[in-house]
Amino acid sequence: MALSRNDLVAALAAKADTTKSEADAVLSAFSEVLLESVAKGEKVSIPGILAVERVERAARTGRNPSTGETIDIPAGFGVKVSVGSRLKTAAK
Helix, strand or coil: CCCCHHHHHHHHHHHHCCCHHHHHHHHHHHHHHHHHHHHHCCCEEECCCEEEEEEEECCEEEECCCCCCEEEECCEEEEEEEECHHHHHHHC
8 A cells, every 4th residue: 555645745744743745745845855856966865764875887788578679778877876774674
């Protein structure tokens, strides 16, 4: 079962004893800060929960699965998400 944004906002509001609109504003602000930081190449870390960072991907050769043709994949960036110890424990 997936937790929707509305469900997440309601749970945050209940845990923080605040309104849903305030919780939604905080979640939106967190999302913006995360996106801006990763775009700048900064690592965002919530100790024990997760860490998110931008990583470089080297240029490489790939293969088109439908034709088998070899293609060149240019260098670029990706996102690495590392799970923290508390989150790993909660998943057990």
